[in-house]
Amino acid sequence: MEKLVWHELGRQWNTSKQQFLSDERPLGWQPDVVSEAQQAEASGSSCSIIRPEGRLSINDKVGIINAAQHEVIEFGLRLRTFSNYFLTRSAYEFKNHIVAQLNTGVHFKLYLLDPDCNEARLYFNDRARVLPEEREGQEQARASVERLSQIKEELVAANSPGDFQVFFYRHIPVAHFLIIDGESLSGQMVYAPYLYGIRRADCPVSVISKQTHRQIFRTHYQSFLALSKDATPVF
Numbered sequence: 152m153e154k155l156v157w158h159e160l161g162r163q164w165n166t167s168k169q170q171f172l173s174d175e176r177p178l179g180w181q182p183d184v185v186s187e188a189q190q191a192e193a194s195g196s197s198c199s200i201i202r203p204e205g206r207l208s209i210n211d212k213v214g215i216i217n218a219a220q221h222e223v224i225e226f227g228l229r230l231r232t233f234s235n236y237f238l239t240r241s242a243y244e245f246k247n248h249i250v251a252q253l254n255t256g257v258h259f260k261l262y263l264l265d266p267d268c269n270e271a272r273l274y275f276n277d278r279a280r281v282l283p284e285e286r287e288g289q290e291q292a293r294a295s296v297e298r299l300s301q302i303k304e305e306l307v308a309a310n311s312p313g314d315f316q317v318f319f320y321r322h323i324p325v326a327h328f329l330i331i332d333g334e335s336l337s338g339q340m341v342y343a344p345y346l347y348g349i350r351r352a353d354c355p356v357s358v359i360s361k362q363t364h365r366q367i368f369r370t371h372y373q374s375f376l377a378l379s380k381d382a383t384p385v386f
Contacts, residue, residue, distance in 0.1 A: 201356070201357070201358050202355065202356040202358075203355045203356075204353075204355075205343075205352050205353040205354060205355065205356065206232070206343070206351075206352045206353075206354075206356060207341065207356055209236060209240065209244055209245060212236075212329070212341075213244070213245060213248045215329065215331060215339060215341060215358070216248060216249070216252065216329075216331070217248055217251075217252065218331055218339065219252060219257050219331045219332055220257065220332055220335070220337075221257060221258070221332050221334075221335060222257065222258045222259075222260065222330075222331075222332055222333065222334075223252065223257060223258070223259045223260070223329075223330070223331060224259075224260045224261075224262070224328065224329070224330040224331075224333060224375070225259075225260075225261050225262070225327075225328070225329050225330075226261075226262040226320075226327065226328040226329075226330070226375055226378065226379060227262070227263060227324075227327045227328075228263065228264050228288075228292070228324050228327070228345070228351065229263055229264070229266075229288070229291055229292040229295040230261055230263045230295055230299065231291065231295050233261065233299075234295055234298035234299055234302060235298075237249065237298075237302050238298060238301070238302070249306075250306070250309065250311070252313065253306060253309070253311035253312070253313035253315065254309075254311050254312070254313070255312075255313070256312040256313050257313045258313050258314045258315075258316075259313065259314065259315045259316065260314075260316050260318065261299065261315075261316070261317045261318065262317075262318045262319075262320050262378075262379055262382055263292065263295065263296070263299075263317070263318075263319065263320070264292060264319070264320060264321075264322075264324055265319035265320065265321050265383075266289045266290075266292035266293045266296065267289070268319075268321040270321055270322055270323050270324075271288070271289055271292065272289065273323065274288070274323055274324055275288030275289055278347070281347070281348045282348070282350065296317075296385065299317050299385075299386075300317075300386060302315075303315055303317065303386050316384060316386075317384070317385045317386055318379070318382040318383060318384055318385060319382060319383050319385055320378055320379055320381070320382040321381070321382075322378050324345055325344065325345060325374075325378070326342060326343060326344045326345055326374070327341075327342070327343045327345070327351070327354075328340060328341070328342055328371070328375050329341035329342075330372070330375065333361075333372055333375075335361075336361060336362060337361065337362065338360075338361035338368060338372075339358065339359065339360055339361065340357075340358070340359045340361075340368055340371055340372065341356060341357070341358050341359075342356070342357045342358075342359060342371050343355065343356045343357070359371060
């Protein structure tokens with residue numbers, strides 16, 4: 152992933168700062184788009200799944216978010232991981248990166264399931280048949296809304312040029328999406344299906360580049376648009 156971001160966006164990973172830097176470009180740098188054929192040859196497969204073991208690490212997630220130039224979209228169930236990272240991990244690990252992106256004008260849009268809609272009740276009750284802890288899903292979702300409201304207040308006080316918006320959707324959840332600059336040619340997406348009977352953290356994760364997997368990206372992006380088109384702003 153670090154090599155892909157360097158070749159296509161000219162941003163180099165800085166381990167000490169835990170972010171991609173654009174000021175590392177040498178004089179005369181030009182983007183070098185990695186073709187789908189080259190990527191397949193390098194990996195031995197055209198499959199975009201890079202984390203079959205499940206959820207990305209916090210460092211991997213931060214690295215992808217830091218590559219955004221315009222917009223970060225996170226579409227999930229309760230977004231507990233995002234809010235927990237922001238509020239309970241060290242600012243150096245996660246929060247500072249979100250604030251830095253907002254300060255450059257990158258907009259954040261977060262979508263979570265409305266905890267009081269019928270779809271939420273049906274989804275969590277059905278999941279609880281095989282994963283008993285899912286019975287608390289709606290209450291946990293309400294708690295996530297409170298945490299996100301706290302985050303929103305903190306970010307508004309900073310008066311950053313980037314927006315931080317939270318939305319409710321009302322559909323049966325099917326997947327988690329993390330979309331970086333989805334409308335641009337350099338768009339990226341992290342996609343994880345919600346497999347029945349499998350903890351969401353253990354569901355396989357695909358990282359999809361718009362340039363190298365254009366049709367796959369387009370199909371998944373259309374699904375996101377359908378799920379989010381009637382979403383309502385929370386704050």
